[in-house]
Amino acid sequence: MSWTIGVDVGGTFTDFFVLDDASHKIHVAKWPSTPADPAQAILQGLRKMSRQFGVVLEQARHLSHGTTVGTNALIQRKGGRPLLITTRGFRDLLEIGRQTRPHMYDLNKDNPPPLVPRRRRLEVHERINADGTVLQDIDREQVEDLLDSIDDDVDCVAVCFLFSFVNKKHERAVAEMIQNKADRRFHVSISSEVQPEFREYERFSTTVLNAYLQPVMAHYLENLEQGVLKALPRARLGINQSAGGLMSARRARSFPVRTALSGPAAGVVGAVYVARSARRANVITLDMGGTSADVALVRDYRADVAYERQVAGFSVRLPMVDIETVGAGGGSIAWFDRDGLLKVGPASAGAEPGPACYNRGGERPTVTDANLILGRLSPGGLIGGEMELSMALARQAMEPIAAELGSSIEHAAWGVLGIVVSNMVRTIRTVSVERGHDPKGFSLMPFGGAGPLHARDVAVSLGMEEIVVPLSPGIVCAQGLIVSDLKEDFVISHRTLVEKGEEKSCRSIVEELLGLANEWFKSEQIDPDRRHLELRLDARYVGQNFELEVGIARGGTLDPECMPDSERLKELFFEAHETSYGYFNPDDEVEVINFRLTARAGRTLESPSGPSASRSGQPQVAAVREVWFEDGGPVETGIVDRGQLQPGHEITGPAIIEQLDTTTPVYPGDRAEVDKAGNLIIRIDGNQE
């Protein structure tokens, strides 16, 4: 017997998802988080599962772990005390950034101050040219002097030189000198290893963030290993990263910045898994919780990857699951702006005091209050939940909005829902139409506590025809962890013209990448039959300064010969350009900027076991209440317990499907069907809207 365990540590709860590798049985649990020492909650939760479900901890093979330790350290500014060593003439580059203001008109909004204060940003004499040749050798004596005078409280060092992505010699030399210092130990991050890509500010910023997080992550992992791993002696620890996929603890220590956006990434990985079980290759995910909603686009079972993002106000350039976040959640507050228009969010009542209907002191009207008023949420609260929702308080909170609009409370509530939906629609447009993809060809996959409540209106606004509600929408993230692969991204930035005669140099770069991946496979002890590789290029028209990703090849093994000749490469680029921008110019020159190779250790996991029996026909209706599906008025609606649904069951709206972690309305005329994996597939009635 063996087990795979996913543990997702959130601010309030630590979620567990345990898979029995042999029987494919799943167990799910929650335990209150222990922010001071997250390992405590993990241990306690695991022991509980051990007692409750007979999970034998000693036989756990994998512990896949999602942590917000890095994200929180950034947001709360509780990282290490970094030093920056950089090229002479560029100590302020980190502070200047791209010389832009964060808000065009608000003179009082500022960029956050750099994580390295100016006096700890040191310049050394050295310079590498754009072609990688050395213009000025590094002044080792000067570096030694600098290192001797480092403040006592500095515990991490970022080394960032211009053009180190072409030639890492100088950064390496300084890193070595730091590590060779007999009297002091530092965590060291060098930009040519953290993210060896062109564009210095983003590379430097990413490297500084990495250095800043190194002491925190090292401390955290030490605790984790001493506490948790002792209880799981056979388990391999995998840490979730922002690009989706896991990394070993060793790599997480070296590259903690890769965990900075890992939380939502696990959700998307989980969503891909659900998509496979539902056989829907193209989905748009909508993960809506209490304060915000994350959306992402999945094509052919693969999430798009983005390379640039702000995290806690700082620029990060790393592969990350391309997720957009909008301040739209169940707790989002409705308010009137100065021009008299109704807005919803981004301010949120959060979990405390929460929506007015929670009866915890919240007085402002929220999305959840609106859902309750319209009968979409049960006054009894969630099934199995202990909290009742107060209709009276919800109506009282919504009253001022209705008064201002001169309308009924229900119309006001309907308006609140319409606006929160339009905010999410706008965000989905940024991950779809703004990237050249029409949402019409996708299924919408809502999850998180509030996602399914709003999915139908979102889908209709985007012309989407189908909604896939996962079996357990509340634990898609933890589920994502156990289905994640061990994964590593390699990049070599090398500007190469796409023309005859350049093939050789391209192939030698690919060979170098393959070498790096091989080393990684070996160091992570991954068997050859589990290896997967994927080669992509960032290319652009000569003169453009914006690259486009072009997929080249994937497979268990790759050969440098997989690099196509220049004609074929151009064609691939033109196709990508056509998709993204709707045109291409066949006569213009194309160049490659980055060569990227993703290596992963495949895990073959079966689909999750859904409800066992298969039925046909209509499920039992547990109750009836008045529910609003349109502004005009309510209709008598049957309430169905999702726990009672079996594959094959069909429901024609109107209906409300309630379960432990979410509520799903089925609109009049829409048809919902439970698929084999237990997912709810809702087809929107084409005759409506």
Add this chain to the structure above:
Amino acid sequence: MKDLDPIKLEILWNGLLSITDETFVVLTRSAYSTNIKERRDHSTAIMDRNGRLVVQASQALPIHIASMSGLMACLLEKFGEDIQDGDLFVANDPHTAGGTHLPDVNMARPVFSDEELIGFMCNIAHHADIGGMAPGSMAGGMSEIYQEGLRIPVIRLFRRGELQHDIMDLLLLNVRIPEERRGDYFAQIAACRLGSQRLLEIFTEYGSDFLLAAFGQIIDRTEKRLRRALSEVPDGVFEFEDVMDSDGIDAFDIPIHLKLAIDGDRVHFDFSGTSKQVPGNINVTMNATQASACYALKALLDPDVPNNEGILNVVEITAPEGTLLNASFPSPVAARAHTCQRIVDVVLGALARALPDRAVAAANGANTTAVFAGTDPRTGNGYLYLETLGGGLGGRPTHDGKDGVQAHITNTSNLPVEAIEMEYPLLVEEYNLVEDSGGAGEFRGGMGLRRVVRPVDHICSFNGVGERFRHQPWGVHGGLPGRTGRFLLREDDGETTRLDDKPGDVKVKQDQAVIVETPGAGGFGSPRQRSPDRIEADRESGKFSEQYIEQHYTP
């Protein structure tokens, strides 16, 4: 007009914003030149059929707000009923087509549903060259607009869906690096087309009556919102004057004078007393003056107010024709951004007295421009690298000014050093803040930037535009002025000579380097009030010298 349902209106507005944002991204991504792709020197908008600005992309530049309206006024006057489905108009001329300077190329595409004209999809992009005497089309020293580049009146680039190849050929023949410009033109065209398609989709969803009424109400609500904010400002007449350094030819110490009158919910900007238009290229046409006044008002009163015609309606301006701020033909205007920045400072200066606790000191007041051009010795091809550099933003009521940022009407990114060196035969030796450049104060002014650039293996030509290179950015409420900017030429032995403030065609040899130092900004409040913590931070950061700290903060 009956009020539309504010909920439905909000949702529609969201949809319209989505369109402008999407077209903005498409233009960013599909353009060829760095100026658009990396620096985002462009804007997109939806105009109604009467030429009023309805929605602008959230990343649109403030300077572009009035330019689109200007273009539309000229377009409607010239073509009136003769606007057809599939037409696409292009223009850039400041004197006849509502532009603000020639490199900003405007496009407008009418959107029809059946036979009905609904509105226009518009965009503006700053082309890195539009012809004329100097590479980059921004250099000083010219005295007529003809010298600044190709003038495009409002003309059809597409007629009923057909590209007018003859016109495109003419446009491209008159600019440097035409392949790149062609890419930028097509990116603009693609953005217009996509936006039109999206607008039609929304039109189909909401219907003609609602959509057209909504356009009006969006503008209306914004106007009312801004007027309400204005009515909270004390009534009065507030005067302020600032002085521009020079026009790059022979005018010096050029005054901009403002008498700002606030009366209830009305505001009137009277720029009488401002200099006559000047021979050099810092003149401003009325549209750009209006855009600058709008920006300043919005920044101080309500930064989140939406950008549309409603704002333009609030701002009443008197600027006599033939003056610096309402220049007439054939005055050159390429460097109008510097003057626009100064208009903002002047408005902020006047409002400092009306709103003392929201006052902001003068910013670097310029768009310090540096252009390097020559022949790349590696390829034999011509190259042109243009950049505008940020500087200080003024001290604020509760915070120091911002260091090294684009001020006010512009917010374009810098070009990465690694991009410059990969792309051009240039070496960047330094990119830092300028020590001691922020004016002292309780809240000090922001700092200027220094960039040191050297040609590699060839002789290059440098031209530039500097403002606040002689007249310092002033402080407010007792704050001291910030440091001025300057261009220097450094010899291989380290000796430096100061260049003109608006130099044209300086030959820079490979052992020489150009040093660009942009101005800092003024401080807010008396330096005596500066807290010991802040003084210590100035010292510790090394942004200010001991000498400076002693001089300004020792009691």
